[in-house]
Amino acid sequence: xxxxxxxxxxxxxxxxxxxGRELTGKLVVGIESQLKVQAPxxxxxxxxxxxxxxxxxxxxxxxxxxxxxxxELLDVAKETADEIEDExxxxxxxx
Amino acid sequence: xxxxxxxxxxxxxxxAVALPAACNSNGSSSLGIPxxxxxxxxxxxxxxxxxxxxTALYEYVANDGQSSSLLEFDYPKSDKSIGRxxxxxxxxGECGDVLYGAAKRYFWVVAFNAEEVEEFAVGGTNxxxxxxxxxxxxxxxxxxxxxxxNLAVTIYSSYQVVxxxxxxxxxxxxxxxxxxxxxxxxDNNGNLYVDGLYGSYYxxxxxxxxxxxxxxxxxxxxxxxxxxxxxxxxxxxTIGEEAGIARYSCSGSTCVRKRTVKGVTCGQSWIxxxxxxxxxxxxxxxxxxxYPAGGSPIAMLRGPLNDPSGVVQVSK
Numbered sequence: 001x002x003x004x005x006x007x008x009x010x011x012x013x014x015x016x017x018x019x020g021r022e023l024t025g026k027l028v029v030g031i032e033s034q035l036k037v038q039a040p041x042x043x044x045x046x047x048x049x050x051x052x053x054x055x056x057x058x059x060x061x062x063x064x065x066x067x068x069x070x071x072e073l074l075d076v077a078k079e080t081a082d083e084i085e086d087e088x089x090x091x092x093x094x095x
Numbered sequence: 096x097x098x099x100x101x102x103x104x105x106x107x108x109x110x111a112v113a114l115p116a117a118c119n120s121n122g123s124s125s126l127g128i129p130x131x132x133x134x135x136x137x138x139x140x141x142x143x144x145x146x147x148x149x150t151a152l153y154e155y156v157a158n159d160g161q162s163s164s165l166l167e168f169d170y171p172k173s174d175k176s177i178g179r180x181x182x183x184x185x186x187x188g189e190c191g192d193v194l195y196g197a198a199k200r201y202f203w204v205v206a207f208n209a210e211e212v213e214e215f216a217v218g219g220t221n222x223x224x225x226x227x228x229x230x231x232x233x234x235x236x237x238x239x240x241x242x243x244x245n246l247a248v249t250i251y252s253s254y255q256v257v258x259x260x261x262x263x264x265x266x267x268x269x270x271x272x273x274x275x276x277x278x279x280x281x282d283n284n285g286n287l288y289v290d291g292l293y294g295s296y297y298x299x300x301x302x303x304x305x306x307x308x309x310x311x312x313x314x315x316x317x318x319x320x321x322x323x324x325x326x327x328x329x330x331x332x333t334i335g336e337e338a339g340i341a342r343y344s345c346s347g348s349t350c351v352r353k354r355t356v357k358g359v360t361c362g363q364s365w366i367x368x369x370x371x372x373x374x375x376x377x378x379x380x381x382x383x384x385x386y387p388a389g390g391s392p393i394a395m396l397r398g399p400l401n402d403p404s405g406v407v408q409v410s411k
Contacts, residue, residue, distance in 0.1 A: 003296040010295075030292060031235070031251070031277055033321075035404055036376045038337060038360040040296065040320045059377065063320065063337065 001068040006041060009071055013079070016043060016071040018062060024074065028059070037061035041068075165204065165215070166398045170383065176398050180220055185209065187251075188236035188278060188363040189407035192244065194327040195366040197410040203246060203262070204405070205234045212237055212248055214262070217411045226259055231268060236278035236363060238325070242285050249276035249289060256289055256303070256310075271301050271310040278363055280325035282332055282345070288313070290322035290334060298322040300334065302348065315343070317352045324363045328387070335364055339389055340371065356389035363405040372396075374403035381406055 010029040015022065025045030033042045039061035047056045062068060163185065167178035185208025191198020201223075204213050210229045213222035228234050232252035239246050239262065246262040256269045256276055275292040282288065285305035293299035298321065300313040323335030331342035331353060339357040343350035361373035361382070370393070371386040379400050382392035 007295045029296075030275070034277075034323060035362040038321060038323075 001065050001071065003040075003065045006062075006065040006068060006071065009073060013074045013076055014043070014071050015074055017069045018067045019060075021060075023060060027071075033061075039063045041065065166400060168381075168396050170394065170396060174394050174396050176396070180215065187234060187405055188249075188324075189365070189405040190237040190239050190246075191407050191409055192239050192241050194241060194281060194283060195329055196368045197408045199410060202407045202409045203237050203239065205237050205248065207233050207235060207251070210234060212246070217409050224262075226262075226264070226266070228257055228266075231255055231257055235276070236324075238279040238281050238287065240281040240285050240287070247279050247281070247287050247289075249279050249291070251275055251277065251291075256287070258287075269303060269308065269310060272312050273299060273301055277322060278324045278335075280327055280332070282327045283329075286345075288325050288332060288345075290325050300325075300350065302345075311348050313345070314349045315352070316350070317341070323361065324365075326364070326366050328366045333366065335359075335361065340364065340366075340387075342387065354387075356384075356387045358389045358391065359384050359386075365406045365408055367408045372406045372408065374400075374406050376402050376404060379403070 006027070007029065009027045012027055013025065014027050015024045016027070023043050023045045025043045028036070028042040028044050029040065033039055036042060037059050041062035042059045043062065044057060044059050047058050048054070163181065165180040165186070166176045167180065168174070169177050185206055187205035187207045189202060189204050191202040193199070200217050202215055204215065206213055210233060211225050211227045212234060214224040216223055226246070228248055228250060232250040232255070234248045235251035236249040237246060244261040246259040248257045248259070250257060254271050254273055254276065256271055256279065257266050258269065259266050271289055273289065273291040273293055276289050277291040279287060279289040287303040288300055289303070289310070290298060290300045298319060300315055300322070301310045302313050303310050319334070319336035319341065321337050324333070326333050328342065332345050332350060333340050333342050336355070337360065339355045339359045341355045342353050344353050356371070359371055359373050361375055363374065365372045366386055369386060371384050373382045373384060373392075375382055379397070379402065381396040381400065381403055383394040383396070384390065384392050
């Protein structure tokens, strides 16, 4: 992926594959990324462990646009609906 | 703190940090590495008892927009905060009336939420002067020319730099070739260098030669994917880059990278005498490294700090 291609997703919620991982979150660029992770790009994602009840924000530095193998823009409305549905499923008592 | 940048994204920015300096018995500033500090010495910073005057330091660190305050440190006497100055709102870069080392009693802090720069005196609790840049946009970095006292402020939300004559005014606005100017610094000849974004993702360095009213693009022998603080270190022009602090020898409109102080990566750092102060956003601390050796930090100032983004060293 080139800088130009990655830049189109600046500030957007995306799903991307880089360094062998698939991460979902906001693509951070520019001075914000520079100050936080000293890299031109970062993805802000949430490490959710429902068994522990934790939901921690993490930032993964992306030092080179070429390291991003694929990226797609997420449908935020659909993601939110899916999350609500998942939570509803988990909170329902069987029977 | 948050502000909306010109391209419509909410930008999370940090605070500023101001550190200060040593002031010895004859009034000149000197901050050396105390003998008790080791390369593995987080939290083990010892005062230099052989030179008690060296411990008469004041250092200031700004916290994030949640608290909108500057934290004060007296490193190397201690790595704990010794005070807090409330007032500034949404803090960015900081600067003083020296190219490097300890500023003399006064220092400036960029308050980007308020779209102004504020001057403080060591030991003070309120700004002693405020210069507004509201008519230009959101400021991020500042630098002062010790020869003229002119204060140059980068306007992150535009392509401009404002220079306040003698840090008072009248202000004069300069257009740069950059789309988003980040940080700036003067060299020992009064030339002003500014880095930032050129286009959407390329970084560039531009120069306003002393006496000129036109910024020129500087040819760099090496390209970095990020550019942070710009500061003259007494010998070289330095730029905070991805691999560390890059030291450039500049002549005309060309700067040649001579060496890199590896390991030191941060936002608006400040080069003291023999050390460099490096605010680390996610680490919520200011790391201190030997300069120009770099390597591993020799101390860490914690505060607590929340997203520090600027620092300056000031003598009493």
